[in-house]
Amino acid sequence: MSDIKKFMFVNRKAPHGTVYALESLEVVLITAAFDQDVSLVFMDDGVYQLKKGQQTKGIETKNFSPAYRALEGYDIEKIYVDKESMDARGLGEEDLLVDVTVLGRSEMGELMEQQDIVLSF
């Protein structure tokens, strides 16, 4: 395809409490289906979306967290998490469902500047 754009999805909300995380995931998968260059960012409470071990049976909602593991199959491999957000929540890379690149705030800012389109959830 001739017209590939760089899309970044910025995820800043915790999963389950609001619908933002699930909605973001759905738009991400649609974007990937159009062969675009997709980057995912998880910062602030958004880092909780990637926490291992989510079990939603008790709250009777869809557990969409396994879908993050499927992103690789859609050629989405640019997954970035904010270091400060992880530290403030006591999370390390070993707590996350997928392999990620950990970035500081200024590196994250540079990456955002390089995008054609930034969508925030």
Place this chain on the structure above:
Amino acid sequence: MLHIINQSPLSNSSLESCLSVAQGGEILLIEDAVYAATTGSAFESKIIEAMKRFKVYVLQPDLEARGLADRAIAGVSPVDYSGFVDLAANNQNCQSWL
């Protein structure tokens, strides 16, 4: 008085406001507020401090949904949905801090 909190402590001020205004009683953390009850969080020390004045409960199904059932702060009491009902029924008044 039962204080019910449903917002994450690191992105919303409702728990902070509750802790600074309320004199005592019981606090129930539900939905995204359960993140406040987990070890390693920047809010952990404030919950430990709050437990001197309040009895703190966390809704276990919400903790499980978020993959944090193994990280509850010691001294925070887990409750299920019927425990939630008992708390509401046993307190003369409830306040939901939205």
